[in-house]
Amino acid sequence: MNAFTMALRNILRQRARSLVTIGAMAFAGAIMILYVSLIEGFTDAMVRNMISNSLGDMQIHAKGYLDDPDLYTLVPDPDSLAARLEAKGYHAAPRWYGIGLAASGESSAAVTLRGVDLERERTVTRTHEHVARGRWLDGGDLKGAVIGRRLARTLNVDVGDEIVFLSQAADGSLANDLFIVRGVLKTVSEPVDRAGFFIPRETFTELMLVDDAASEIAVALPSRETRLEAATQEAAALAPGLEVKSWRALSPVMAKMVDTAGAGTYIMLLIVYSAIGMVVLNAMLMNVFERIREYGIMKALGMGPWRVAGLVYAEAALTALIACAVAALGGGALSWWAQTSGIDLSVFGAGEDFATFGGMAFEPVWYARLTPAAVVRPLATLAAVVMIAALYPCVKAAVIRPVEAIHHR
């Protein structure tokens, strides 16, 4: 009779107690699977939001542009580069940036003029979906501008009002034009809210006198499964002499946040599981004391301490295994529900249709993201905690002296 068969019999002998122990472990495991997948969903949504609101998965610039952005350090022939990237399955959108002054009546504000490739930009980011009032840019309305929400307030303008834009073109001459507010954006990101001034690319290049060259090319990966590092290398090969950076390099703060979110979940796991460890320790100790005479007889019959320890350990391992299986099913189901239905945060006052976090727009529905890691990490930690908690009862059973044990009462 091997250790596991005996362990199984031992578990079945105290059904109620085993059920409570396994139940507690499985419940904690399932909740932690849900917790980890919610955290994964949250960080993923944060990254997705950042990427789809403006950043893109990668960006391509002329060397030196990021250190000193101006109208002279540009990506030459952006359309053919975008076409080359698109041929490889990427989505690419050339962008133009300039700084200037926007004024309406007596109010004025410094703005970032953003030239938008209307067809390509919507394949990379979703800014066009974030119009609060009015409409997004249109190729048929070259003097129609879409502006950030706080900028609209600063200039005291709304859809249909006019804005004078003033800047310095690439040849040093005065660039100025009159625009009509076509749309006002929702909260997108702090820089866009405060100073975003979107116009079609044709209008930008004509106004600022930059010929066929773009400030930036934003690139979106072919699918969410594409590996970022490999993609960055592939894009770099397609853009010789240019600077290709992934969002992790462009936004190291966000990358660090995502990385440390994982470490945070381990701390949470340890806190919750230490309570489970106590439950396991208690149950196992009760089992050992209950069967102390049994173990004494086993040892008297010649069973070595290692085998006794193995027997107790097998019981703990079997308990953990059953609990993990139940937790995987229960937690998986919970997470699956949270991934598909989401948790509506608007009831907590997130307001409007977009909540903000750290200056970035968020959908108010919190979706979990059930990844293999979200299941394996809580369960592996659970098993590890149980095995550590079982050590003491094991040792206790192993070092029993047969004569005393048999007379124990």
Next chain:
Amino acid sequence: MMKFIRWITALTALAAAVAMAQPADPVARARAILDEIDDLWRGESSRALVAMTVTTAHYTRRLLMEGWSQGKDNSLVVIREPLKERGVATLKTGDSVYSYLPKTDRAIRLTAGMMMGSWMGSHFTNDDLVKESRLSGDYDPVISFEGERGGRRIMEFTLMPRPEAAVVWGKIIIEAHADTRLPIRSVYYDEDGKVARTMTFTNIRSMGGRLMPGLMRVVPADKPEESTELEYREIEFDIPIAEGFFSLANLKRR
């Protein structure tokens, strides 16, 4: 630029000022000279036609502009050439500065945040263009050198900003001819004591009845290969200027 017109005018008149007041204390003397400059600026009016050449790493551009000034509060600069920017005007009345854009037929009021921005792509800032540089009010002047330098008899003023003055420069050193009191060179230092830009005055000739430098050149210290040159084609002083000339309404009418 009107500031420079005035500035040049003022320095030209320094000789008379110094002749009138010659206090023994060098600090008081320097202050007296600069006070005279301020006083001389007041109540003056002028008109000038100036050609500006801007040379940068990325472009070279030439502009012809006409400027008027009256007192310390009013000035107006209108671009005459090139055609693309013809009619672009910068107006200062009192504390307000407006930029009139004929393409849009709108006047924009410049905010404080824009004052250090480049004016018309040159190495002058909007602040240079419009600020009433009350040197004696904002700076404590001393005559830091008087005598021969480079074969010329010169006077050197060192201007340190007063603690309470809201000025952009940490120090200004002005060199002038000792006899004519015409400026030769002025060096502007930033708040860290580093040279920010150097202005040189050459081509001294008689204009508008006064002897003055006809060419002014500014070179930014961080980009020594770049420069902006102002060449005075015409200048007149004490001209009659109609009421309401320095007004937004007139800006649009012009």
